Amino acid sequence: MTTDELTNSEVPAVVGFDGFYRANRDRLYRALDLTVRDSDLATEAIDEAMARAAQRWEKIRTYNSPEGWVYRVALNWARSVFRKRRPLPWRNEALWDTLPDPDVSRAVAALPIKLRIVVVARYYLDWSVPQIAEDLLIPEGTVKSRLHRALAVLESDLGDTHDTA
Amino acid sequence: MTQLEDRVRSGLQAEADAIARTAGTRQPTTVRRQSLLSGVVVAFAAAAVVLVVFGGVSLLTGDGSGVAQQPTPTPTTALSTDTSPPSTNGNPQFEAVPFRGETWQFAVTEEISPSDGTYEVCFALNPTSDTSDASWASTPWCDDWPKSDPRLSSHLLGVHHGLATETSYVMVVELNVEPVDRVSISGEGTDTTVEPFALPGSGKQFAVVEVPQAEATVTVSALNQFGAVLDEYEGLAGRIEPLVIDGTPIDDTTASDVVQIMGGEPMSDEDLERVTGSVDSVHSGYLIESTLAGDGEYELGLIVYREEPLSPLLQPPMICFSEYAMTQGINVAGGAACAYSQERAEELAEFYLGAGGACGPHPKEEPIVNGNWLTLAVWGIPETTDTLTVGQGDGTIVDIDVQNGVALHIWEGKVDIASITFDGMTQAQRQLISSSLPIEGIDDDCNPSDGAG
Numbered sequence: 001m002t003t004d005e006l007t008n009s010e011v012p013a014v015v016g017f018d019g020f021y022r023a024n025r026d027r028l029y030r031a032l033d034l035t036v037r038d039s040d041l042a043t044e045a046i047d048e049a050m051a052r053a054a055q056r057w058e059k060i061r062t063y064n065s066p067e068g069w070v071y072r073v074a075l076n077w078a079r080s081v082f083r084k085r086r087p088l089p090w091r092n093e094a095l096w097d098t099l100p101d102p103d104v105s106r107a108v109a110a111l112p113i114k115l116r117i118v119v120v121a122r123y124y125l126d127w128s129v130p131q132i133a134e135d136l137l138i139p140e141g142t143v144k145s146r147l148h149r150a151l152a153v154l155e156s157d158l159g160d161t162h163d164t165a
Numbered sequence: 166m167t168q169l170e171d172r173v174r175s176g177l178q179a180e181a182d183a184i185a186r187t188a189g190t191r192q193p194t195t196v197r198r199q200s201l202l203s204g205v206v207v208a209f210a211a212a213a214v215v216l217v218v219f220g221g222v223s224l225l226t227g228d229g230s231g232v233a234q235q236p237t238p239t240p241t242t243a244l245s246t247d248t249s250p251p252s253t254n255g256n257p258q259f260e261a262v263p264f265r266g267e268t269w270q271f272a273v274t275e276e277i278s279p280s281d282g283t284y285e286v287c288f289a290l291n292p293t294s295d296t297s298d299a300s301w302a303s304t305p306w307c308d309d310w311p312k313s314d315p316r317l318s319s320h321l322l323g324v325h326h327g328l329a330t331e332t333s334y335v336m337v338v339e340l341n342v343e344p345v346d347r348v349s350i351s352g353e354g355t356d357t358t359v360e361p362f363a364l365p366g367s368g369k370q371f372a373v374v375e376v377p378q379a380e381a382t383v384t385v386s387a388l389n390q391f392g393a394v395l396d397e398y399e400g401l402a403g404r405i406e407p408l409v410i411d412g413t414p415i416d417d418t419t420a421s422d423v424v425q426i427m428g429g430e431p432m433s434d435e436d437l438e439r440v441t442g443s444v445d446s447v448h449s450g451y452l453i454e455s456t457l458a459g460d461g462e463y464e465l466g467l468i469v470y471r472e473e474p475l476s477p478l479l480q481p482p483m484i485c486f487s488e489y490a491m492t493q494g495i496n497v498a499g500g501a502a503c504a505y506s507q508e509r510a511e512e513l514a515e516f517y518l519g520a521g522g523a524c525g526p527h528p529k530e531e532p533i534v535n536g537n538w539l540t541l542a543v544w545g546i547p548e549t550t551d552t553l554t555v556g557q558g559d560g561t562i563v564d565i566d567v568q569n570g571v572a573l574h575i576w577e578g579k580v581d582i583a584s585i586t587f588d589g590m591t592q593a594q595r596q597l598i599s600s601s602l603p604i605e606g607i608d609d610d611c612n613p614s615d616g617a618g
Binding site (some may be wrong): 154 | 172178551
């Protein structure tokens with residue numbers, strides 16, 4: 001198996017940066033885009049984070065979750081810009097019209113950013129609650145409570161039911 | 166996995182696929198290096214001048230006994246994964262956890278921007294246990310240092326109320342780059358000192374302390390090596406309850422009471438964000454008054470809004486009165502006065518509630534601010550000019566940033582303006598000065614009672 005074929009969870013700590021980049025860049029970019037709802041901002045943020053990772057790769061590669069580190073740095077970078085940039089960046093809603101279930105996108109987009117972060121990490125990146133907690137430096141209990149709150153809001157917006165988070 | 170979770174997962178995956186099909190996915194061949202400051206640009210023109218008014222009265226109640234309790238945190242050696250000092254060569258990042266408590270830790274990072282030599286400093290106070298109040302947990306708060314900011318003239322930049330543990334409040338003392346030997350925290354039952362932690366590159370300093378919940382107010386002092394007070398802050402020891410303005414509580418979810426008091430109109434989120442420049446901190450706002458100036462080229466307005474904390478380290482929710490100047494739909498200048506104590510907010514409200522009318526040397530324009538606040542708005546300034554200088558009657562000088570040809574500044578109370586100067590002043594086409602107070606040296610014809618409430 002080449003590094004190009006590695007999935008996110010299979011990337012070993014010893015992989016070179018090129019392989020890490022190929023395996024993770026687009027996926028993390030899309031997760032970031034889903035979270036911040038701004039393609040340009042997501043692009044800048046993920047490139048910024050990848051650049052930082054490249055410069056420090058010898059150290060970053062030893063982390064348990066290099067992709068978690070990159071995602072957190074990108075998220076923080078995007079949010080830092082987010083606070084300062086105006087007007088509010090917002091996705092072209094025309095994209096949603098092409099989706100089979102656009103209500104989900106609209107409902108997720110309407111979530112507060114803190115809830116959106118954990119929803120995308122959990123349901124798009126498919127990270128476990130402990131992994132979200134570790135990679136995003138959020139207490140596990142907070143991750144759970146935010147997921148619970150997010151699902152409650154989504155349930156209200158989408159009319160679905162959920163038993164437990 | 167529930168039906169809802171399945172649906173969310175599928176929906177996100179479909180949207181991600183759509184993103185990939187559009188412009189999102191690029192060939193992963195190179196990594197484009199972005200400047201740290203790239204994208205942090207353009208429209209952040211508001212808040213040219215921000216007056217943050219610290220309240221001095223706490224709504225917190227305690228038994229008043231002031232039982233002495235030494236803060237548990239002590240500055241420690243940097244514990245992070247990388248403690249090598251930054252250099253200008255490789256843009257490395259310094260990370261440290263200089264302060265810890267039983268249920269929290271304070272982390273800082275520092276990274277130099279080779280393009281301009283400034284440092285991006287981020288700090289965060291994170292709970293490490295579910296037993297602490299995690300509701301303030303958020304992403305780090307970042308800023309660039311050294312920065313051109315008048316606050317640099319003081320040693321204490323802010324005392325942020327962070328986490329609340331079962332018995333104490335964790336307060337972050339933000340210092341500037343001028344060396345401080347110790348930070349002293351004193352209250353009725355608290356008297357302790359903490360050695361600040363200084364970042365190796367920028368020199369920016371922090372101190373973190375725990376204060377017993379019994380303390381209503383504390384005095385935070387920055388001391389030099391001889392124990393002399395360099396700077397001092399006296400204020401709340403912890404978070405406060407929802408604000409009360411003119412006897413009306415302003416709760417967490419709405420500031421509609423404010424609009425009843427002020428008679429303003431609710432603002433849309435989009436307008437509020439455009440005016441205040443804040444995306445995730447401003448909760449709700451109301452337009453109190455607006456007017457056009459400069460033959461309609463500029464819109465000047467007054468709003469009141471409730472500001473939610475941006476980070477776990479920032480203050481409790483504040484009520485703010487803010488002015489803005491917009492042109493072509495873009496906020497080009499603004500200023501805000503905020504308070505987060507009941508007493509101070511009530512004072513703010515009284516300023517505005519009891520006021521009305523204004524005067525100025527060019528009364529063809531409508532006033533933009535009422536009350537015992539003096540507002541100076543000057544526009545038509547050549548865009549090559551970045552500073553407007555106001556000489557005050559007491560001999561002091563205030564430099565006001567000029568952004569997009571507009572300078573806007575607010576003073577609380579009576580201010581004597583002796584002079585207004587800026588490069589290219591004679592080229593300015595229009596000026597507006599409005600206030601319900603007489604402005605000495607500018608407007609001899611101003612009649613404070615004319616139109617004033």
